[in-house]
Amino acid sequence: MSIFSFLFKEQNLPDAIAILDRKDYKSAISKGKVQLVDVRTKREFMSGHIKGAKNIDFFQGSSFESNFSELKKDQPVYLYCQSGNRSQKAARKLVKMGFDKVYDLRGGYRTWTY
Template identity: 70%
Template sequence: MSIFSFLFGGSGNTSDAIKVLDGENYKRAISKGKVQLVDVRTPREYGAGHIKNAKNIDFFQRSSFEAGFSKLEKGKPVYLYCQSGNRSLKAARRLVAMGFSEIYDLKGGYRAWSY
């Protein structure tokens, strides 16, 4: 375990499953076709603006969070974002615990999205 992983609560499995992409690479990845794109902000935040085709699954509503993600395919990549990148990273860790193995997080969140 690296010192970074130790300090920030990550494990080898988590860092292998979660990758943080900058806006350009994230945009390129989600534009390749049908992807599992999820906005983990609140419905109010989502309603104020979101990335096209993103599904809203609120991180703070634990039961609906788990129910929403249980409908997604664990073997396919999941692309997450929140407002700043903090919530989506926590959501990504939760998804690893739920059995997802390929998770992409938008660096800087929706706030940094300019596309």
């Protein structure tokens, strides 16, 4: 594994996962009702989040999975965390749970300036 692929883990993502830059992400979530999920902790979420996002903490184990089981697996899910690391891990989990398409915000909430 090269240092580049190690640093940019998105190289090895399943086809069901796409990483979007903030402009494309904003455009996608602005097109109507979407499944928008912030996988940060409740404290992080309360300090600021994208309007319309549901908070499902990645670190909550079985609660994480049960909360996602309430979402529609055949519709896209838009994820983000603080930097993009947790949301990529969450995206991989969702694909294993049977979600068809998962979009992740490149760089996470820290890049969100809207």
